[in-house]
Amino acid sequence: MISHYPNKEAALLPILHLAQKEQGFISASTEKQVAKILEISPAKVHEVVTFYTMYNRKPVGKYHIQVCANLSCSLLGAGSLIEYLGGKLGIQPGETTEDDRFTLTLVQCLGACEQAPCFMINFDYYGDLDETKIDEILDKLE
Amino acid sequence: MSEKQLSKLFGLENSHQIDVYIEQDGYRAVKKALSELTPETILDLVKAANLRGRGGAGFPAGIKWGFVPKGVDKPKYLCVNADEGEPGTIKDRYLMTNVPHLLLEGIIITCYCVGIHVAYIYIRGEYEMVAQRLEQAIAEAHAQGYLGNNILESGFDLEVYVHRGAGAYICGEETALLESLEGKRGNPRLKPPFPASIGLFQCPTVINNVETLANVPSIILKGAGWFCQQGLPKDGGTRLFGVSGMVQKPGVYELPTGSNLRDLIFQHAGGMKEGKRLKAVIPGGMSSPVLKADEIDIPLDGDSLMEAKSMLGSGAVIVIDEETSMLDVLKIITDFYSHESCGQCTPCRVGNPWIRKIVHRLCQGIGGPDDIDNVRRLADNIMGKTLCPLGDAAAMPILSLTEKFREELITSLNERRQES
Numbered sequence A: 001m002i003s004h005y006p007n008k009e010a011a012l013l014p015i016l017h018l019a020q021k022e023q024g025f026i027s028a029s030t031e032k033q034v035a036k037i038l039e040i041s042p043a044k045v046h047e048v049v050t051f052y053t054m055y056n057r058k059p060v061g062k063y064h065i066q067v068c069a070n071l072s073c074s075l076l077g078a079g080s081l082i083e084y085l086g087g088k089l090g091i092q093p094g095e096t097t098e099d100d101r102f103t104l105t106l107v108q109c110l111g112a113c114e115q116a117p118c119f120m121i122n123f124d125y126y127g128d129l130d131e132t133k134i135d136e137i138l139d140k141l142e
Numbered sequence B: 001m002s003e004k005q006l007s008k009l010f011g012l013e014n015s016h017q018i019d020v021y022i023e024q025d026g027y028r029a030v031k032k033a034l035s036e037l038t039p040e041t042i043l044d045l046v047k048a049a050n051l052r053g054r055g056g057a058g059f060p061a062g063i064k065w066g067f068v069p070k071g072v073d074k075p076k077y078l079c080v081n082a083d084e085g086e087p088g089t090i091k092d093r094y095l096m097t098n099v100p101h102l103l104l105e106g107i108i109i110t111c112y113c114v115g116i117h118v119a120y121i122y123i124r125g126e127y128e129m130v131a132q133r134l135e136q137a138i139a140e141a142h143a144q145g146y147l148g149n150n151i152l153e154s155g156f157d158l159e160v161y162v163h164r165g166a167g168a169y170i171c172g173e174e175t176a177l178l179e180s181l182e183g184k185r186g187n188p189r190l191k192p193p194f195p196a197s198i199g200l201f202q203c204p205t206v207i208n209n210v211e212t213l214a215n216v217p218s219i220i221l222k223g224a225g226w227f228c229q230q231g232l233p234k235d236g237g238t239r240l241f242g243v244s245g246m247v248q249k250p251g252v253y254e255l256p257t258g259s260n261l262r263d264l265i266f267q268h269a270g271g272m273k274e275g276k277r278l279k280a281v282i283p284g285g286m287s288s289p290v291l292k293a294d295e296i297d298i299p300l301d302g303d304s305l306m307e308a309k310s311m312l313g314s315g316a317v318i319v320i321d322e323e324t325s326m327l328d329v330l331k332i333i334t335d336f337y338s339h340e341s342c343g344q345c346t347p348c349r350v351g352n353p354w355i356r357k358i359v360h361r362l363c364q365g366i367g368g369p370d371d372i373d374n375v376r377r378l379a380d381n382i383m384g385k386t387l388c389p390l391g392d393a394a395a396m397p398i399l400s401l402t403e404k405f406r407e408e409l410i411t412s413l414n415e416r417r418q419e420s
Ligand SMILES: Cc1cc2nc3c(=O)[nH]c(=O)nc-3n(C[C@H](O)[C@H](O)[C@H](O)COP(=O)(O)O)c2cc1C
Pocket: B052, B053, B054, B055, B056, B057, B058, B059, B061, B081, B082, B083, B084, B085, B086, B169, B170, B171, B172, B173, B174, B175, B207, B208, B209, B210, B212, B213, B388, B389, B390, B393
């Protein structure tokens, strides 16, 4: 991965993605480790981790549901679906269920506006959502 | 008559696989370019075609490539902008998912033309599945000799890498993209120097949108004259328009530049959803100023939309119906920009959250008509006063919406005041 770039620092985002894939989030000790591998300061790594919204700074549930709350999705009812999901899971956006299965996060446009309203569960997209469809999708998860 | 060039293979089974793509005449443009054409000829062709950027700003690609200095001994880079962060924009995902090899062809020809041996595709982090598809396409192209060393025995070498972003709208701005690729926060750079002379890793760099590059192969195969005939003489070719919101058939439609916006919505996208009436259209992604229902008889090209004081932007058309409150639309717009300001310039960092606060209060029925003036004054103080165009991108839709829908905003405010 580092060999794709003329300097090591450029591999920072890819390495953080990899770390998050393995551990689910980026902890302070991961930041230090990554800094060591890339020979940059831990402060620089921290600066980057906090800038980008996709890096989780605390553990998330097994299924991270990221619901689009942007315009096209809202026009087609994202607002009430977010309430429905929150009610169903018993959590507010930003929270994780007690059994650590679900985290609910509101995000900006996911680039899937033609399937509005939509969400991602981990890296899988689901579109044209309504309450029935949400029930079906969640039921299928183990 | 125009032909579909970009989307003709959309929907064909396995169009993303190299064998299927080659069966459909794929990689002919690369073969022609590398065996019959010199880099100078290609540059002249793309300039003559007047291929304008599809990422938002509409800058002619050939002219941009021509800015890259010749004879420097530093490496040069191509950065493909696949960040697709402008709300409403979906087209690059369609291209990369359906025809990743069309993009690779565009990349190979562009790099050959400019003398580039390393290209990065900067793709938004959420598009993990699309990124995997691109990596697979790159591996296939390598295996068949279209990438790597001595491509098709031409002596030309090229490597292409996929680089994932991590959730930041600002990284679609070209200099923020460079910073992000270097492993930093996405804070835009001051221009000049322009990336063509000092870009990625301090080296000369070309940055182009996915769709811009995907147009290059057909210019090579069919010529500049043909390309100009597809759309308007000065703004040629077709464009992928992404239509979303309250329409029957949301999706991506390839039409010649200069096609009519009303036709796009009412014919191609099937018109309004049942029982809904049109109120407003955002024609080029969230940053573009809103058009009222009676303003949509307009050709979809950069100059015409500019005349209408809006923007063609990324060709993302968002259709808003009568029942939707423009106050809620305004709230979503201000939420977005205050979330996405990178924080570098004070007017944008402070102004956007301030506007957001006022708008949220209005949504709760708190405040008066003079708050709309306050919002406008704040937006005006962001406009043109930031290092990168994100400031303008935020201010423009806010200013247009508060001007064109002022009465409605006041009515909504009064209603909500009574409710609360
Ligand atoms: C805030 C902001 C966000 C942008 N986001 C994107 C984007 O997601 N994709 C894109 O291609 N261009 C985006 N742009 C435009 C780029 O800065 C740049 O103009 C474009 O990549 C150049 O390619 P083109 O000439 O082929 O269009 C954005 C610009 C700004 C100011």
